[in-house]
Amino acid sequence: MPPTFRLDLLGDPAFSGPGGPVRGRAAHKRRVALLAVLAVARGRPVGRERLIGLLWPELTTDAARHNLSESLYVLRKELGEGSVSAASAGDVALNPEVVATDVAEFQDRLDAGDAEGAAALYRGPLLDGFYVSEAPEFERWVDGERDRLARAFAAALEGLAQAAEAEGSAIRAVDWWRRLAAHDPFSSRTALRLVRALDAAGERPSALRAAEAHAALLREELGVEPDPDLLALVARLRADPPRAAAPLPALERDPAPEPAAVEPTRITPPPSLAQGETALPIPGPAERNAPPSAPLGPPRGETGPKTENAARTNADGAIHHPPLLPAVVSADIPALAPVAAPVPLTAPALVAAPPPSQPARRAGMARRRDSLPVAAAGGVLLGLLLSFLAGWDVQRPPEPESRYDPRRIAVLYFEDLSPGGELRYLAAGLTERLIHELGQVPVLDVVSRGGVRAYRGRSVRPDSIAAQLRAGSVVEGTLQRSGDSVWVTVALVDANTQRQLQSRVVGRPMGDVVALERAVAAEVSAALRIRLGREVRLHAAARETESAEAREAVLMAEQLRRDAREMAGGGDTLDGTSAARLLQRADSLLERAHAADRGWDAPILLRGWVDVDRATLARGAARQARLRSAATRGAGVLAGENAPAGALELRGTALYRLALDERDTVGQRVRLDSAEQDLRAGVAAEPARASAWSTLSQLLRIRGRLAESDVAARRALAEDAYLEDAADIRHRLFFSALWRADYAGAREECETGRAQFADDWRFTECRLTLLRNDRSRRADPAAAWRLVAELDRLDPPARARAQGRFYGPVYRRMVAAAVSARAGDTDSARAVAARARREAGADPGLGFSLDYDEAWVRLALGDTAGARALTARMGAARPDLRAYLERDPLIRELGAP
Known part of the structure; x- marks a missing residue:
């Protein structure tokens, strides 16, 4: 039987139990510190005097003993009598069968020779960011243990990197050296090995950038020069022609299913504050090809190839969007009894994704010339919109020259x-x-x-x-x-x-x-x-062009794009129409900017991204025409001298989206090949281009190369300094972990996304998905239906339908039905599934996804044959997704398709 509680101490401390995070008296800082000392001891007893000296040094002996006894009493009461044991001599030990800890697991894996497993557990230094006031001895103890564990982690990473190099896997070696360099940024030896590995992997620009960053760090923080060997290597790399780029690694398969989660908490606002709280808008669901109300912006969604009925896959590998088969039950799949469902369901689904962002480079200058990056989300500026509707020009004063770097x-x-x-x-x-x-x-x-x-x-x-x-x-x-x-x-x-x-x-x-x-x-x-x-x-932007007119027009166009994205996410038809008008105005401004400075590529590339945005709001031939226009603009910039990486990303993104609409499998493959080539070239030329890494990750996932997709997604996350794509990337990584059946990793990605993007409904839905997929935990239908209610509040079904995500509300209820079935509430599960089938009717927009989610329900009901038939039908209906589907844990378990 697995431990009831888990205490993670490597990195940000986290304490969780059966009901989620542990709160209340057991989570008091000094009690967590007490548990940390016991956890590091790995089950060995720790003397009471030692604990008192670490945690209550300022108190008298009697008072300190009382505090320790009280803390032990609280922990046993909250965690169970067997959680903390006391030996006859008064020593104290933590019971690992009740409270599991990552510290103990980390050391156990190192002892067993599993360096990669240990490295996966190390999220950061011991008790990172955790402080206990008036406990200097505890701080000294933490420093010592933190250093010991950090050295063990560094040795494990170095061993893994050297093993990868010996195997000829340059990309994996880069990942390990990069992680070691982040862990110990002042080590010139590690920086040297990272630079060599990057060069061997064909990432010469990244190699030089890593060397420059390390040199700058040493000079600014320590006042010393880098190792001469590193300087010599940099000089040689600058003089030698670059190596060919190595492909991302094709590692072992991974898996993934559906969307994300969060729960509300009542809080009392102080009288001096307004009742409402202003929050930055968070990008909406990452899905593609939506009606005119879908969110705009950089490519954040991903879909499966289009069929005659616009079949699609959901953004992060979740397969509950592609319309394919009529949603009728075949004769070989017995229908579930039609009973009234406890909650209403809805209908089919497809939605749009958003596009990326670009920095800029001035032609003929040593500056970057690229399209300006798009901010992740912006509020709708009412004054700007009204000015636009009235036909006025909105001017913004030039930005003053910075005295200090805003970074x-x-x-x-x-x-x-x-x-x-x-x-x-x-x-x-x-x-x-x-x-x-x-x-x-x-x-x-x-x-x-x-x-x-x-x-x-x-x-x-x-x-x-x-x-x-x-x-x-x-x-x-x-x-x-x-x-x-x-x-x-x-x-x-x-x-x-x-x-x-x-x-x-x-x-x-x-x-x-x-x-x-x-x-x-x-x-x-x-x-x-x-x-x-x-x-x-x-x-x-103020340094990209000498033309104030061009600069102001570009900045205004960027703001209009942000406003259009926010407006399009409102779910109203009029909002979609208004968003299209804002984009038209942005395109006119960019045309004016190009006329003002024909040597600046940013307006051309931004017009391409506006085309991508406008394609998001269109369908059929109009959509494809916009995407072809975007690809043409990117190709036009690439034809010039010193073509920027942004042009490669623009063309690659447009080709990728065209491929998703391609019906012919050969034509689709050709376009995907071209898109992948452009995106890889873009990140090789400019490795910090997070949005290009993100789109490449989406493309690789659609092609069934999920491990490579995960590598690209993590690169995107590492490079996404300003969180433009972080929510989508984090969501994608959640599914990657889920498809590997790494439920601890999936839970961490879900909770991290929830902490960073509290208003994003996907990081509530991921918690619901985990309740279904992680069958090692007790089925909790009450919790599942609470999450369904919370999702309906965060992402109302009416808004989901208006944005083209018709299946979203259905999915939530089907997941809750599977949890109910596993808990023994078969009538409720059958009722929900039967209601979903009735509402789907013959709509191919629901059939494919419903087959998948009903297979989960049938499996929970013990109908393995019915579940297998449904997944086999999915594989037969979508042979183009076979490589993708066969990695799903449910389908692998059932032996289908």
Whole structure:
């Protein structure tokens, strides 16, 4: 029987049980610290005096003993009597049969020689970002253990990298060396091996970029020069012709099924705050080929090849969208009894995906010339729209020249506004957690805790602090309490102009302080990164062209594209029409920009991305004409000198989407080959192009090369500094883990997405999917139906239908039906499935997906033969998806198609 609780300590600490995250008294910081000490001991007893010295050194002996006894009592009460045992001598040990820990598993795998398994468990340094006040001995203990485990992890990574090189797998070697370089960024030896591996893999630009980044880090942080061997290698690489690019590895198969999840919490807003909270809009569902109301933007969805009835696959490998077969039950598949379903269902599904973003390069100059990147999401600017409708031109003043780089960020210690300073500890913890979160982004230069600590509690003007720390961006925040809730207000300030770029208010219930710090920091970090990305791009645009008219027209067109995407996601037909008009206006502005500076490629490439956006709102011949226009614009820029990587990405994306609409399998394969070639060339020329990695990942998934798709998705995530595509990539990685039956990994991807993108319904739906797919856990139909209700609130069925995602509400109920069937509620399961079949009728838009989800229900009901027949029918209906389907865990289990 698996352990009841799990305590993860490598990286951000996480404590979970049967009902989700452990909260309340057992999750108190000092008790988590106590469990951490016991976990590292791996079942061996730890003396009480040792525990007291680590955790309560400031108390008298009697008081410390009392606190330890009370903590042990609380842990046994909350986790079970057998969770923590006391030996006869008074020593204490953690029972691994009740509480599993990643620290113990990590060390066990190393002992067993499973370096790759150990590396997969290491999410970061021991108790990363975790602090216990007034416990210096505990901090020293953590530092020692953290160093020991980090060295073991580094040795494991180096062994894996060397083994991959010995096997001739350059790409896998790069992955391992890259991970080791991130773990130990100051090691010139590791940097040297990474640069060599990148060059061997055909990624010469990435190799040089990695070497330059390492050299800059050593000079800025340590004031030393890089190793002479590294400098010599860089000089040789610059002089030698580059190697041919190596393909992404075709590793072992993986699997994946459906969408994502999150649950509501009541919080009490303080009287001084408005009831509503402004949140950045999150990109909607990543699906393709939708009616005019689908979300716009960079390519985020993925679909299967089009059939006569517009058959499609869902974005992240979920196969509940492709219309194919009539949704009637064959004679060889007995129908489920028609009983009234407990909840209404809906009808078929197809939806649009969004397109990527581009930086820019000036022709004939050493600057980058590329299309400006698209921000992940933007609010609809009512004034801009009204001005457009009235036919007015909207002008924006030129951006001032930056004195300090906006990517250098100072997070000032948050101010505690609670009575008596009761939240001072939380303000400090949240500040340090946010510094840690932002510090994980390689492109950002975050001032360390030590750098900003000197200004804590001092009345120094933020602009003075920014000047002393050379920070172009400053983050300020306050905390206040209202009832059982804590409210955090955070502002991002441009230190060069003292202009507030963004303000955000986040409310959370008090309780588990660690979980509270983690959740708020993740949400705030995501919002700041998205907004900071826009500001960085605006500053960059000012240097891309000497024509103020061209620059302003491009910036305005970008804003119109963001507004169009937001408007198209509203689900109203009029919104779709208005979005199309905004895109038409954007195209006119870009035409004007090109006329103002014919040497700047950004307007041409952006017109191509506008074509991709407009194709998203169109169907049939009109859609294909827009995509061909986008491909032509990309090809036109490629015909010039010094063709930018953005042109390769644009053409590759357009060809990829054309391939999805291709009925002829030979024609589809040819287009996919061309698209893959362009996308690979694009990321080879500019490895930091996250959106191109993301699209390449989608293409590889459709082709059934799921392990390669996963590698490309992780590269996209690593390069996505400003979270433009992170939600879609994270969602895709969830399915990759799910298809490998790596439910712990899938759960981590789901919860990480939930923390970063709290408003994105997909990171609620993934929790529902896990309830069905992870059969090692107890079936909980009550939890499943609660998630269905929550999803209906986050993504109402009416809106889903308006956006063309007709199957979404059906899917949720079919998943809950499978969970109900596994729990023994067969009548309810049969009722839901029968209702779905009746509503689907002969609509091919539902048949294929319904076959898959009904197979899960039948399997849970014990009807293996019926489930096998349904999956076999799927394979026969979609032979083009055979490579894709055969990796699904359900289909593999049933031996079909």
